[in-house]
Amino acid sequence: MYTPEELFIRNIDKLKEFLANPTEENLFESSRMLRQLLADEQPLLHQANRNKRQKISFTIYDSGLQHPSAKERTGFAKDITFWAPLDGFSPRLGRPGRPTVTLNLDYFLKQPVAVIEDQMPTVLDVIKYLANYAGAIHKGTPDTPQTITLEAVAKELKFANTPSVIRMLLGVVDVVVEACEPLYQALKANEPG
Numbered sequence: 793m794y795t796p797e798e799l800f801i802r803n804i805d806k807l808k809e810f811l812a813n814p815t816e817e818n819l820f821e822s823s824r825m826l827r828q829l830l831a832d833e834q835p836l837l838h839q840a841n842r843n844k845r846q847k848i849s850f851t852i853y854d855s856g857l858q859h860p861s862a863k864e865r866t867g868f869a870k871d872i873t874f875w876a877p878l879d880g881f882s883p884r885l886g887r888p889g890r891p892t893v894t895l896n897l898d899y900f901l902k903q904p905v906a907v908i909e910d911q912m913p914t915v916l917d918v919i920k921y922l923a924n925y926a927g928a929i930h931k932g933t934p935d936t937p938q939t940i941t942l943e944a945v946a947k948e949l950k951f952a953n954t955p956s957v958i959r960m961l962l963g964v965v966d967v968v969v970e971a972c973e974p975l976y977q978a979l980k981a982n983e984p985g
Contacts, residue, residue, distance in 0.1 A: 800840035816954040823922035846975040850900035881963030
């Protein structure tokens with residue numbers, strides 16, 4: 793019915809709408825689109841870029857999450873160690889002047905977005921948890937240490953009245969939209985009428 797290029801444009805249009813209105817519902821829904829764009833067996837990003845062959849790179853803040861010293865204590869009832877840059881993951885949303893790093897898709901998906909106890913969930917972990925366990929696509933019971941931890945944090949800690957795990961996607965969505973903009977513009981230029 794729709795070509796990969798048309799689906800790509802539709803998804804980026806929706807993600808742009810979600811950035812303009814980052815409600816809990818919109819950010820939650822974005823995990824479905826992010827999974828389709830970046831993390832499916834045949835990512836829509838690759839399918840849509842097959843003919844254009846645009847170089848897609850993702851620029852994020854160098855958060856320092858690889859350093860255990862980044863951990864901070866929160867007011868969790870269960871005393872969970874938690875630290876995350878949230879929307880500060882994106883240079884366009886965070887404070888200017890911090891060092892950035894530019895990555896390809898594989899390295900972007902492997903970037904930690906938080907430190908939770910002794911775990912560092914990645915961009916891919918959060919997308920898959922929200923899409924496949926929390927219910928954006930499928931509702932499943934967390935069954936790994938990573939998904940169990942993400943579920944606990946989602947229930948325990950909110951930012952801007954949004955579960956922290958969902959709020960982590962604001963910066964991710966912004967980085968993805970920015971990275972995909974050259975391909976988006978190239979595909980839009982080829983649209984009929």
